[in-house]
């Protein structure tokens with residue numbers, strides 16, 4: 070077997086012994102072993118391994134258990150008081166020792182998610198060139214795209230199953246971030262492992278560095294990306310084509326999650342490749358599913374149906390359009406036809422309500438309101454739409470911090486006993502309104518969920534948990550399910566199934582909440598993965614024989630068994 074054909078990486082192979090347990094066969098020895106994050110055990114290398122692998126004398130005498138190591142790391146972590154310091158601490162740990170990183174993260178998910186992910190990851194994106202230390206993932210840039218196949222061949226992983234790729238054109242609500250967007254791909258994939266059960270050796274973060282529209286970045290001597298304007302049009306599509314082609318060749322089993330592409334490319338990229346490679350756009354589809362789940366739960370809490378709601382979506386980019394489409398699908402499933410739905414779902418962009426007499430991008434057209442419906446209204450701005458359409462649900466995906474005013478929230482509260490107000494834009498500074506303000510303005514009546522994490526709000530002696538309506542509750546399970554079923558394609562049905570599975574999990578375990586607590590991310594993801602596999606089977610896109618044979622509880626047990634756990638595997642030489 071040549072090195073290139075090895076099942077896992079250039080550095081090692083994983084085998085299963087006669088006892089059924091897995092072990093590592095390293096292809097490198099000695100000091101170098103401590104420099105490969107997927108192999109390094111640090112002081113957890115046993116006495117036998119140290120002798121066997123040429124590590125004797127290179128490590129501290131003490132042999133640590135993973136438990137003790139994690140405890141010590143947590144002690145160090147806890148002494149850091151600044152979120153960015155904590156982020157770089159965890160990122161450095163990840164680049165040094167992946168098992169320890171995931172062991173630490175999985176024991177403190179609720180505390181550490183806001184550090185490796187939203188909102189701190191937003192800051193990490195902005196400062197990525199500053200905090201850059203070790204290579205991680207794959208960067209295809211205008212400098213190497215002509216050699217994309219070679220670049221992919223250099224990646225030391227031979228069985229990648231999930232790729233998160235961004236072109237950094239619309240990172241969270243903070244816009245074009247050039248090369249820094251790599252931090253988002255890395256952060257999303259950390260969730261795939263801790264919450265979605267995909268082993269870190271099966272994940273690959275990708276930055277598609279097509280340039281940046283930001284002059285300040287291009288002028289910055291410390292900026293690490295390519296320094297020219299963004300590619301657009303044909304040149305841009307050719308670039309992405311080249312990446313997809315080379316990826317298909319090297320990783321034929323991989324799924325691609327498109328992340329944080331601005332609306333100008335997001336829809337085109339999704340549709341161009343979704344039948345070429347199993348892929349989905351997280352901001353359009355993942356967000357649609359997570360918001361549909363939260364709204365369904367809020368309806369249940371209110372004792373109403375989705376089909377009775379009047380929904381206003383503020384923001385018509387990737388996130389807003391995806392959410393509007395998901396809500397429309399939910400209403401369709403409750404029996405409404407397109408005309409009835411269009412009288413209940415209203416979408417606004419920076420110019421106000423999308424009405425069908427306006428000039429607009431093609432993807433917005435199917436979300437537009439018939440002009441005559443708004444004929445007698447006082448206007449098509451957000452406040453007028455809330456009042457005149459009698460909105461009961463207000464969803465923020467515009468990235469405009471503070472744009473939901475007291476007057477607007479009170480206007481929604483005038484239409485219904487308990488309005489749903491979801492300021493979903495990230496990171497924290499982009500939140501459309503603060504939960505405590507929304508609850509104060511509505512005397513605690515509003516049902517609130519946010520995109521970024523917020524502490525519970527106490528008001529008039531009552532404490533309100535703030536659910537996190539973040540696609541983190543969808544994409545890890547969606548991707549994991551798609552991997553386990555070896556799907557040919559990720560269908561819309563699979564995405565919708567993910568939404569209903571998340572809603573059902575919340576109803577079963579937390580009947581008064583809109584979303585589960587973040588500490589239960591991995592449990593919820595298992596349910597999402599099970600539902601996604603079932604739907605893939607129903608849609609005829611699952612090619613994995615094993616899942617075809619399983620039913621009911623067997624499928625759940627299968628997913629749980631496949632869930633990667635951070636453990637140090639023993640080393641053996643062969």
Ligand SMILES: NC(=O)c1ccc[n+]([C@@H]2O[C@H](COP(=O)([O-])OP(=O)(O)OC[C@H]3O[C@@H](n4cnc5c(N)ncnc54)[C@H](O)[C@@H]3O)[C@@H](O)[C@H]2O)c1
Pocket residue numbers: 239240241242243329330331332333351352356359383384385386387388389417418419420421465466467468469493494495496499519520521538539540541
């Ligand atoms: N909670 C989640 O899971 C989640 C998921 C995806 C996106 N988001 C958030 O949604 C926001 C938008 O992200 P995106 O991916 O859709 O970006 P995008 O660039 O595709 O779209 C942004 C859109 O915002 C709208 N907008 C901008 N200024 C506006 C204004 N003054 N009034 C009304 N609308 C305005 C426009 O319609 C624009 O298309 C971001 O802050 C992002 O963090 C949240």
Ligand SMILES: O=C(O)C[C@H](O)C(=O)O
Pocket residue numbers: 187240241242329351352494495520539540541
């Ligand atoms: O990254 C997040 O926290 C959610 C979402 O994908 C976003 O772009 O805001």
Ligand SMILES: [Mn+2]
Pocket residue numbers: 241328329351352
């Ligand atoms: Mn995103």
